[in-house]
Amino acid sequence: MPERELxxxxxxxxxxxxxxxxxxxxxIFGEDVAEAGTPFKVLSxxxxxxxxxxxxxxxxxxxxxxxxxxxxxxxxxxxxxDIMFGDFLTLTMDQMVNQAAxxxxxxxxxxxxxxxxxxxxxxxxxxAAQHSQSLHAWFSHVPGLKVVLPSTPYDVKGLLKTAIxxxxxxxxxxxxxxxxxKGPVPEEEYTIPFGVADVKRTGDDITIVATSSMVxxxxxxxxxxxxxxxxxEVVDPRTTWPLDEKTLxxxxxxxxxxxxxDEGYGRYGVTxxxxxxxxxxxxxxxxxPVKRMGAMHVPIPFSPPLEDLTVPTEQTVSEAxxxxxxxx
Amino acid sequence: MTTTTSKHDTGREVSSAKExxxxxxxxxxxxRLFEEQVNELYTRALMPGLAHLYSGEEAVAxxxxxxxxxxxxxxxxxxxxxxxxAKGATPDRMFAELLGKEAxxxxxxxxxxxxxxxxxxxxxxxxIVGGSVGIATGAAFAAKRLGTGCVAVCFFGxxxxxxxxxxxxxxxxxxxxxxxxxxxxxxxxxxYTHYSETTAGDILGRATAFGIExxxxxxxxxxxxxxxxxxxxERARAGGGPAFVQANTYRYSGHHVGDINREYYxxxxxxxxxxxxxxxxKLLSKWLIAESYADSAQLxxxxxxxxxxxxxxxxxxxxxxxxxxxxxxxxxxA
Ligand SMILES: Cc1ncc(C[n+]2csc(CCOP(=O)(O)OP(=O)(O)O)c2C)c(N)n1
Numbered sequence: 233m234p235e236r237e238l239x240x241x242x243x244x245x246x247x248x249x250x251x252x253x254x255x256x257x258x259x260i261f262g263e264d265v266a267e268a269g270t271p272f273k274v275l276s277x278x279x280x281x282x283x284x285x286x287x288x289x290x291x292x293x294x295x296x297x298x299x300x301x302x303x304x305x306x307x308x309x310x311x312x313x314d315i316m317f318g319d320f321l322t323l324t325m326d327q328m329v330n331q332a333a334x335x336x337x338x339x340x341x342x343x344x345x346x347x348x349x350x351x352x353x354x355x356x357x358x359x360a361a362q363h364s365q366s367l368h369a370w371f372s373h374v375p376g377l378k379v380v381l382p383s384t385p386y387d388v389k390g391l392l393k394t395a396i397x398x399x400x401x402x403x404x405x406x407x408x409x410x411x412x413x414k415g416p417v418p419e420e421e422y423t424i425p426f427g428v429a430d431v432k433r434t435g436d437d438i439t440i441v442a443t444s445s446m447v448x449x450x451x452x453x454x455x456x457x458x459x460x461x462x463x464x465e466v467v468d469p470r471t472t473w474p475l476d477e478k479t480l481x482x483x484x485x486x487x488x489x490x491x492x493x494d495e496g497y498g499r500y501g502v503t504x505x506x507x508x509x510x511x512x513x514x515x516x517x518x519x520x521p522v523k524r525m526g527a528m529h530v531p532i533p534f535s536p537p538l539e540d541l542t543v544p545t546e547q548t549v550s551e552a553x554x555x556x557x558x559x560x
Numbered sequence: 561m562t563t564t565t566s567k568h569d570t571g572r573e574v575s576s577a578k579e580x581x582x583x584x585x586x587x588x589x590x591x592r593l594f595e596e597q598v599n600e601l602y603t604r605a606l607m608p609g610l611a612h613l614y615s616g617e618e619a620v621a622x623x624x625x626x627x628x629x630x631x632x633x634x635x636x637x638x639x640x641x642x643x644x645x646a647k648g649a650t651p652d653r654m655f656a657e658l659l660g661k662e663a664x665x666x667x668x669x670x671x672x673x674x675x676x677x678x679x680x681x682x683x684x685x686x687x688i689v690g691g692s693v694g695i696a697t698g699a700a701f702a703a704k705r706l707g708t709g710c711v712a713v714c715f716f717g718x719x720x721x722x723x724x725x726x727x728x729x730x731x732x733x734x735x736x737x738x739x740x741x742x743x744x745x746x747x748x749x750x751x752y753t754h755y756s757e758t759t760a761g762d763i764l765g766r767a768t769a770f771g772i773e774x775x776x777x778x779x780x781x782x783x784x785x786x787x788x789x790x791x792x793x794e795r796a797r798a799g800g801g802p803a804f805v806q807a808n809t810y811r812y813s814g815h816h817v818g819d820i821n822r823e824y825y826x827x828x829x830x831x832x833x834x835x836x837x838x839x840x841x842k843l844l845s846k847w848l849i850a851e852s853y854a855d856s857a858q859l860x861x862x863x864x865x866x867x868x869x870x871x872x873x874x875x876x877x878x879x880x881x882x883x884x885x886x887x888x889x890x891x892x893x894a
C-alpha cells in the first residue's frame with residue numbers, strides 16, 4: 233500500500249487534534265485561530281471539534297496572551313499559543329525571555345511552564361520587512377527555551393507532539409512557504425524526540441547542514457551537485473536546542489567539508505553556532521573552514537528581484553559547495 | 561483652511577465651502593479608484609504579494625487629512641493607501657511602490673504596507689498592528705519641543721485597541737499635553753473576527769480614562785469627520801493636548817485582496833447594505849447636489865478625470881524599472 237501523504241499544514245493540524253483528544257489540558261489560543269483557522273488555514277476544523285473553550289480567538293495582544301499562556305501553563309494547562317507571523321514575536325519577548333524561560337530555574341525547579349508557541353518564519357512571500365523574518369536564533373540564545381525547526385510534514389507532526397508533551401516552554405517555527413508541501417505521514421502514532429538530527433540524504437564529499445526552509449534548498453542543491461559527481465550529505469538538526477552535536481560532527485568528519493545554511497541572519501545567527509560546534513568537534517578532519525550561508529544582513533525588501541537576492545537558493549548553495557570541493 | 565459647515569450666508573463662504581467639499585469629493589474618489597486599480601493589478605497577477613484595500617473608509621482619511629497642514633504628521637497602517645493619498649501622495653509613485661519599482665516612494669523596498677513620504681508628513685504605513693502609536697506620539701513630542709506648531713495624527717484600526725503600547729503612549733501624551741490625535745477606524749472587523757469578540761467595554765472610555773477628550777463620529781460622513789477633526793486638531797495645535805476619535809466605518813472588500821470567501825464571518829447582505837446605504841462618496845454627492853454645489857454631470861466628470869489619472873499612474877508604474885540588484889544593501893544604515 234502506498235504511504236499516506238499529508239500537507240505540512242494537515243500534519244500540524246493532525247498533531248494538534250491528536251494531542252487535544254489525548255489530553256484535555258491542551259488548548260489553543262491566538263488571533264483568528266478559531267473559525268478562520270488562521271490566515272494560513274492551518275487550524276481549520278479544530279474549533280468545530282474541540283469547541284470555543286479550547287480553541288480561543290484572542291484580541292491582537294501578543295504580549296498579553298503570551299503571558300496568559302505562561303500563567304496557564306504554570307497553573308495546570310498545556311497551552312499552544314499561536315503567533316501568526318514570526319515577526320510579531322518581538323512583542324512577546326518579555327514573556328518568553330524574562331518569564332517563560334526563567335520560571336523553572338528561578339523558582340529552584342518548583343514551577344514549570346509546559347507551553348508551546350507556534351509561529352512562522354521565512355521570506356520570499358513578497359510580504360516585506362515586517363512579515364518575512366526568521367527570528368529563531370533569538371530564542372535559541374536563551375537558556376530555558378527549546379527551539380524546533382521542522383522541515384517536512386513527517387517531522388512537524390512528530391516534533392509538535394513531543395513539544396506539547398514537553399515540560400518546558402518550546403517554540404516551534406513553521407516555514408510559511410511549506411504549508412502546502414506534501415510528504416509521507418504514517419497513520420499510526422509516533423513522536424520524534426528533540427535533539428536528534430535527521431540525515432535527509434547521505435553523501436560522501438560534502439555535508440550541507442540545513443534547517444527548516446533551507447532543507448529543501450539543500451536537497452535541491454544536492455541533486456544539482458550529484459549530476460556533477462559531487463556527493464552531498466544533507467543533515468537537518470531539527471531542533472537548535474537541544475542540539476544533536478554528535479550527528480553533525482560525525483557527518484563533518486566523514487565528508488571533511490561543511491556548509492551550514494539557515495534562513496535567519498548569518499551574523500551572530502544559528503549558522504554561527506552550528507559552524508562553531510562543527511569546527512570544534514571535527515577540526516582535525518576538516519579540509520576547509522565551515523562555510524556559513526544565511527539571509528543577507530538587510531531588512532527583507534519588498535521588491536521581488538531584491539528579495540530573491542537575500543535568501544540562499546539551490547544555485548548559491550551548490551555554487552558554494554563546488555568551491556569548497558575545489559570544483560568551480 | 562475654512563472650517564465652515566453647510567451654513568453659508570456670504571458669497572465668499574459659499575464658494576469656499578463649495579471648493580472645499582468638491583475637493584474632498586475628488587479625494588475620496590481618488591482613493592476609491594486607486595483601490596479598484598490595486599484589486600485589478602492583484603487579479604491580473606501584476607502585483608507581488610497582497611494589499612489591504614481602504615474602499616468604504618474614504619471619508620475618514622479625507623475628513624481628517626483635509627483638516628491638516630502639509631507639514632503635519634500622520635502614521636498609517638497596513639490598510640494605508642487611503643491615508644497616504646489623502647495626505648497628498650501621488651498615485652504614480654504609490655503604484656510604483658506597490659509593484660516594487662525603483663520609482664516608488666520607498667524605492668520598491670517597502671511595498672503596499674510601508675509607504676512613507678517626508679514631503680507630505682507621512683511618517684510611514686506600518687504592518688505591525690499598533691506599531692506606530694509610539695511613533696506618532698513621538699513626532700508630536702518633537703513638534704511641541706521644537707515649536708513647529710505641527711500636530712500628529714495616528715491612524716489605526718480598532719484591532720490595535722488590543723495592543724498595550726497604545727495605553728502607555730496615551731497616558732504619556734496626556735501627561736505631556738502632546739499635539740497628537742488618535743484616530744481609531746472602527747470598521748467592525750479585526751481580520752476575520754468581529755471586534756465585539758475581541759474588545760471588552762467602552763472604546764472611548766479607554767481614552768477618557770486618561771483624561772483625553774474623545775468622541776465618536778459617523779465615519780461615512782466626511783463633513784462630520786472633518787468638523788470633529790478640525791476642532792481636535794486646532795485644539796491640539798493651540799496646546800490643548802491629545803484627542804481620540806472613533807470613526808465608525810466599514811471596509812467593503814476582504815481583509816486583503818485574497819480574502820474572497822468571507823461569509824463565515826460576515827454576510828453579503830451586510831456588505832451590500834453598507835455599500836448602498838452608507839457609501840461615503842454617494843452620501844457626499846447627494847449633499848453636494850442638494851446644496852447646488854454640483855450637478856451629477858459635474859460629479860461624473862470628477863470620476864472620469866480621476867479614472868484617467870489612475871490609468872496613467874498604473875501605466876507609469878507598470879513600465880517603470882525594478883531597482884538594480886546593488887540597491888539591495890543600500891540604506892540599511894543612514
Ligand atoms: C502585532 C500584529 N499582530 C497581528 C498582525 C496581523 N494582522 C494584520 S491586520 C490584522 C487585523 C487588524 O485589524 P484592525 O486593526 O481593526 O485593522 P483593519 O484591518 O480592520 O483595518 C491583524 C491581526 C499584525 N500585522 N501585527
